[in-house]
Amino acid sequence: MDRLKIIAKYTNGRMIKGTTGNFWPANERFSMVPLGARPNAPPVPVSIKDLKAIFFVHTFGGRRNRAKRAHFMARDRVFGHKLRVAFFDGELLEGAALDYDLNTPGFFLHPADPDSNNERIFVVSAAVKDVKHI
Secondary structure (H helix, E strand, C coil): CCCEEEEEEECCCCEEEEEECCCCCCCCEEEEEECCCCCCCCCEEEEHHHEEEEEEECCCCCCCCCCCCCCCCCCCCCCCEEEEEEECCCCEEEEEECCCCCCCCEEEEEECCCCCCEEEEEEEHHHEEEEEEC
């Protein structure tokens, strides 16, 4: 399986950048190799219940030379539901989800900005305060 670049954000504010090859939304845990780990370092176990979200990214450095857009534009074509997700820590994310159910471990959100460094975001339901259709 290909290694996916991710940024795991914890509910306590901690963040780890690294790669994973075994994330599956229905599983309670997965493993990742932190960015900068020595070659052949053992993967670090990550428990979904401790996370706020997992950001699947194009690059770890982001896309610094462009204006960021956090909201949908009127001309944007969207597949699925346009959502505004409010986390318990106050962060807001806008994106589109084909389906979501807060009674499941989480759901995938595609960022409102089609040029975002985030390919998709796995939102952990337990970290969500509110979801609104926009």
